[in-house]
Amino acid sequence: MDYVEHVIDLVGDTPLVKLNNLAEGLAPLVLAKVEYFNPGGSVKDRIAVRMIEAAERSGALRPGGTIVEPTSGNTGVGLAMVAQRKGYQCVFVCPDKVSEDKRNVLRAYGAEVVVCPTAVAPEHPDSYYNVSDRLVREIEGAWKPDQYSNAENPASHYHSTGPELWRQTEGRITHFVAGVGTGGTISGTGRYLKEASEGRVKVIGADPEGSVYSGGTGRPYLVEGVGEDFWPSAYDREVADEIIAVSDAESFDITRRLAREEGLLVGGSCGMAAAAALRLARRLGPDDVVVVLLPDGGRGYLSKVFNDSWMSQYGFLPADHSGATVGDVL
Numbered sequence: 001m002d003y004v005e006h007v008i009d010l011v012g013d014t015p016l017v018k019l020n021n022l023a024e025g026l027a028p029l030v031l032a033k034v035e036y037f038n039p040g041g042s043v044k045d046r047i048a049v050r051m052i053e054a055a056e057r058s059g060a061l062r063p064g065g066t067i068v069e070p071t072s073g074n075t076g077v078g079l080a081m082v083a084q085r086k087g088y089q090c091v092f093v094c095p096d097k098v099s100e101d102k103r104n105v106l107r108a109y110g111a112e113v114v115v116c117p118t119a120v121a122p123e124h125p126d127s128y129y130n131v132s133d134r135l136v137r138e139i140e141g142a143w144k145p146d147q148y149s150n151a152e153n154p155a156s157h158y159h160s161t162g163p164e165l166w167r168q169t170e171g172r173i174t175h176f177v178a179g180v181g182t183g184g185t186i187s188g189t190g191r192y193l194k195e196a197s198e199g200r201v202k203v204i205g206a207d208p209e210g211s212v213y214s215g216g217t218g219r220p221y222l223v224e225g226v227g228e229d230f231w232p233s234a235y236d237r238e239v240a241d242e243i244i245a246v247s248d249a250e251s252f253d254i255t256r257r258l259a260r261e262e263g264l265l266v267g268g269s270c271g272m273a274a275a276a277a278l279r280l281a282r283r284l285g286p287d288d289v290v291v292v293l294l295p296d297g298g299r300g301y302l303s304k305v306f307n308d309s310w311m312s313q314y315g316f317l318p319a320d321h322s323g324a325t326v327g328d329v330l
């Protein structure tokens with residue numbers, strides 16, 4: 001019989017899908033690594049498995065322990081799924097800009113969710129970083145994976161995402177594009193691809209306008225899961241050859257087009273990364289193979305990116321598109 005022991009055995013080995021309409025007229029082959037095929041629905045399943053198994057080996061996470069992590073949702077799903085298999089509890093701390101849909105997904109997996117304000121500095125006691133630190137001190141047997149500084153985060157991509165791409169493209173990948181949040185994806189995958197190609201593969205980061213990776217100061221933006229207002233240690237500053245800044249408007253436009261024109265219902269950070277990949281592809285030739293990583297699916301964003309009145313409220317759609325007025329209540 002053909003089955004796996006547990007759903008976590010299905011993490012990784014996600015497919016590459018060609019972008020057709022969005023890449024029309026462009027010389028290179030543009031491929032998307034579609035991470036919503038992971039069983040928890042995002043790229044973060046990869047880091048969850050590896051961070052938990054390393055913590056078990058080091059003794060940082062003991063039987064019956066509690067996993068406490070500040071997460072915008074996807075890492076939480078991965079951790080909750082692995083925790084279910086291994087008998088751990090989960091408490092997740094989310095900024096309030098994370099959609100209610102995403103928080104409910106975490107609760108559905110049996111996790112507890114604590115919501116914190118987005119509009120406070122990281123050093124503020126109510127910031128989601130500080131609240132999670134406090135919970136770790138207060139809960140007995142608590143362990144915080146800390147995806148921002150955990151070396152197993154980039155290592156998971158070095159050992160899975162990178163080798164998969166090298167194998168799937170038969171070593172023909174020339175450019176790898178990924179959004180940067182913790183920096184784990186770009187750092188681990190990028191380092192593997194550079195080593196495998198002896199430096200030939202170029203690594204390009206996509207970043208929301210306003211975030212530190214593209215020279216911003218941490219100015220707020222609406223794309224979720226990417227960009228930072230500080231430099232996490234999971235991010236290897238040496239790995240990216242270039243960082244492309246993308247506006248919220250362009251990120252959301254491309255996100256919607258990925259669904260309508262490619263059949264890929266994905267999240268806003270996917271549109272951001274794809275926008276950067278398409279901008280890059282315009283200056284490349286027919287021998288180039290561009291791979292853009294799409295971190296998650298779009299169902300967690302139906303009330304935002306895929307909602308016309310939400311888009312209009314922020315001025316991302318023409319006023320007459322939905323009847324709402326541009327610049328209306330936020």
Ligand code: PMP
Nearest residue numbers: 180181182183184185225269295
């Ligand atoms: N997109 C989404 C939706 C995410 O949740 C994340 C993770 N924060 C990323 C992109 C960025 O990935 P990484 O943390 O590996 O840089």
